[in-house]
Amino acid sequence: MFAHPKASHHRAVLLLAFCALLWSTAGVVTRHLEFADSFEVTFWRSLSCAAAVALVLAWRHGGNPWAPVRSMGWPGLFSGAMWAVMFTCFMLALTRTSVANTLLVLSVAPLLAALVGRLLLGARVGAATWGAIVAAGAGIAWMARENVTADGLEGMAIAAAVPLAMALNVVVLKRARADVDLAPAVLVGAVLSCAATFAPAWPFTASARDLSLLAGLGAFQLALPCFLMIGAVRHLAPHEVALIGLLEVVLGPVWAWLGAGEAMSAATIQGGLIVLAALAADALLARRPELRAVPVASGPGAAAGTGASGLH
Helix, strand or coil, X not given: CCCCHHHHHHHHHHHHHHHHHHHCCHHHHHCCCCCCCHHHHHHHHHHHHHHHHHHHHHHHXXXXXXXXXXXXXXXXXXXXXXXXXXXXXXXXXXXXXXXXXXXXXXXXXXXXXXXXXXXXXXXXXXXXXXHHHHXXXXXXXXXXXCCCXXXXXXXXXHHHHHHHHHHHHHHHHHHHCCCCXXXXXXXXXXXXXXXXXXXXXXXXXXXXXXXXXXXXXXXXXXXXXXXXXXXXXXXXXXXXXXXXXXXXXXXXXXXXXXXXXXXXXXXXXXXXXXXXXXXXXXXXXXXXXXXXXXXXXXXXXXXXXXXXXXXX
């Protein structure tokens, strides 16, 4: 449909920005929960995500959602493990350190993605994009600056697993997409996340209202954007995925302000504007030579390592 690489790239950017918008709604929805705590939130959200993905896969594959899971091979299993890390470690980090510390750690995602992409895919990063990565990280740091503390180092270490898993996952998606359907990896990740959080979430205390909200999160804040990301990353370099994904951090406080009455500090607004400016500058100025360095394979028989495709 979009044969021209530039048109495909622009469409992928918009699609991933939409994914970030969906991911950013988690905070405002959880503000309306009655009894569920962090581990239980993660468990029910992951369970709902698994159910939604299983229904889609069953519809696609004649009622058997596990058939495509078995056919993925090691790339799919590895991708599923990375999804599980991303699904769970954010909530685990929040139980051991502050939100500000967690956001500060997540701001390194574009840098890690650029380094991993360079090492494993040979993706080159232009000067304009390096500037955008630094500026976006500074923006996130400014947003969190009033609440950053030296406490909670264990939580910050756990939070570091999120951007690292994201970078590794994007690389696997890009290398294997030409040969393997990795959408079932989202199902694997959700199931692993459920298994990891079941014990600490027990005994369950969620109300019927909580369960309905978490079911919506699992389907529309997790399953849908993860499916869309797998398609979008085909035309994006790893650091682009991470940069655009920072929109989640910027939009989250806005939804909390609009939907839960949470005040936004001046630093939050200022830092968010810095991140948006960095993303806009990257879109306008970057030449994206990395897209030529890592061409996209078009046929099912193409060799692994030539594909490219896309979070949280």
